Amino acid sequence: MSGLDPAFLIVGALAIVTAVGMILAKNVVHSALFMVAHFGLTAVLYLLLSAPFLAAAQLIVYAGAIMVLVLFVVMLLGRQEALLDEPIVGQRWLALAALGVLGAALVRVAALGVPAAPEGGTAVVPPAFGSPAAMGDALYTQWVLPFEVVSLVLLVAMIGAVVIAHFQRRPRNEKAGNPAIAADATEIPSPRA
Amino acid sequence: MDAIELGIVALKCLVIVAVLLTGFAYTTFLERKVIARMQQRLGPNRAGPFGLLQPAADGVKLIFKENITPVGVDRFVYFLAPIVSMVVAIMAFAVMPVADPITVTIGGQVREIRFQLADFNVALLYVLGITSLAVYGLVLAGWASNNKFALIGGLRSAAQMVSYELAMGVALVSVVLVVGSLSMNDIVDWQVAKGLPLIVLQPVAFGIYAITAIAETNRAPFDFPEAEQELVAGYHTEYTGMRFALFFMAEYINMITVSGLAATLFLGGHHLPFVERFTGNLPWFVDIGVFLAKVILALFLFIWIRATIPRLRYDRLMAFGWKVLLPISLANLALTAVVIAFLAR
Structure with missing residues (x-):
């Protein structure tokens, strides 16, 4: 291309x-x-x-x-x-600074130059390039460690979401079930905390 | 790509749109007639012989209706939603193979004409990707209408389609595992070469596909986004005239698409896998007839189910999707993978 x-x-x-x-x-x-x-x-x-x-x-x-x-x-x-208010003080200026750094990096990369296309204009794409088989192969051999780490991160996030939802609901249930135990739901120390 | 080839592609696009729109019109007719007969009524029978002109009459009525825009709608999104529904519905059909390719001579050049707009090596994923966008039409319509019933309809459709899409995708992966390709033509050719349709090898996947297809197209008994007893008309409560008709069209075109997909993936597509061992390869016009017959059969099943099974309860629907369909499809996938791994040795 x-x-x-x-x-x-x-x-x-x-x-x-x-x-x-x-x-x-x-x-x-x-x-x-x-x-x-x-x-x-x-x-x-x-x-x-x-x-x-x-x-x-x-x-x-x-x-x-x-x-x-x-x-x-x-x-x-x-x-x-x-x-319209800013949750982080001065976030617009911080964003501008981050944009500047990223922009500088982009200019630097562009200056390094993209690999030139071979003579004749278009680079030749190997036939299996981007096929599901090639992707799977790369994902499960060459990049297997990052792949597994990512799935672990997702798992942690999922458990986290369940825990947050669970803890918010749990005291109310106990309160409903046994008012003697949970007079004030917010003060119950959670068993996993 | 020269001018003639471009012309052929443009022609195919026109044919697909024309056939899908006609197909939509007569699917509604088929539905009204079949349901009427199942309920011991006659159904539409006044416009034309056997009521055959009824869809045309309906179309004219909808075109001449006033388009009402309620107060307080988000105008841009309100206009966009029906268009999204319709465009997505038509796009999904692009990779469906309808008959064997034929060769013709145009202007001294021999050309191969495929009865399919495009075939690439991930055609099945393309269909899944496009159909997964269909939910936007409903969700946006529900949100933009500024109406509680519409909003609840939109929310329901989002939850329902995301849940059922997953089971459908996993069920189709087991088909892909058996064939070893995501190309529609490869899947059809495989069934012809082995002489048996995939429904025989993957009955569980077919069952899950059939159930999720009904849920994906929001048809009874899974028609929660527009459950009339609870939500007036759900996501399209505030739509009138042609804008409403676009949603209506999208629903029926989606039915045709998922039926075509079922025919292609599980029933041998435009071939008759077992029969063709004795008759040899059938000519292209027979292919089209075979494909059409399978699609109409699937559409009939859709209508039959709608006439038979009452709507579920919404929480049951979600529980069924996540706790029954998804585990079964995952187990089916694992089993398929194991069997294929052992057969490969």
Whole structure:
């Protein structure tokens, strides 16, 4: 793929526009919609880069599942406009500083140069590139350790979520079941704390 | 890609949209007729012979209805939601193979014409990915309408579709394990080569697929997003005229798509796997007829189930999805993997 493929440029530009839209949107649901559009465009970018499996996975996992759940939660909480006050003092300036560092890194990488396409314009993509088999192979041999670590992190997060939900509900149940034990639910030391 | 090839692709797109829209119209007709007969009524019989023009009459009525936009809706999202539903429904059909490719000579060049818009090596994942976007139409409609019933309908659809999608995906993975490919054509060819449809090898996966397909298309007994006794009309309560019709179309086109997918994955697609051992490969027009017959059979089952089984309770639906379907599909996947691993040695 030559670096100046017009389709790639157009889709990439749209992806940036939707990403900016996601940050700037005042309405939470609009923000989430911009994000869905961004994920979809990212999937198209993967397609253009000859990785159809990754594109489909992007659609199924991010656009199809994660963002649906995000929308679900947003809708459960009701229609809210974005908070205009800053939870962290001076967060805009901090964000600007972080942006500067990342931008500098990007410029530096760009200066190092992208691997040039071979003579004749387009690089040759090996036939099995990006196929489910090649992806699986890489994931379960070369990258097996990071893969397992990620699944462990997800498991920990899941247990954490269950614990939080469980502890919030539990004292109330005990209170309902046996008022003698739990006169004031908030003061019960949890057995796992 | 030259001009002629581009023309062929454009033509295929037109044909797919036209066939799906006609298919939608006559699926509603089939549904009304079949349910009427099952309830000992006649069904629509006034417009045209046997009521065959009823879908056209319905269409005209919906087009001429006033489009009412309620106060307090989120305008952009309110307009967007039906469009999302419809676009996603039509897109999913793009990878469905309908007949064997034929070769024709156009302008002195021999060209192969496939009865399929596109085939790539992850076609099955493409269908799953696109159909998983279908939920946005419902969720956004429910949210944008500024109506409690619509919002609850949208929320239900989000919860329901995410839960049932998982079991469906896992059930289909066991099919993919057996065949060893995600391409629609490979899956059909495999069934023809082995001489048996995959429903024989993977009956459990087929059962789970059939149940989850009903839930994914929000059909009775899983039609919670629009349960009329509880939610007026659910997510499309505030929609009228053609905007409502788009949701209606999307539902029926989704039915056609999941039926086509069932035919392709489990019933041999446009072939007759066992029969073709004796007759040889059938010509393309017979292929189309075979595919159509399988789809109509599946649609009939959809309608039959709707006429037979009352709606579940919502908590039962979620419990059934997570505590019954998902474990069964996981066990089926593990069993399939083990058997394949031992057969490979």
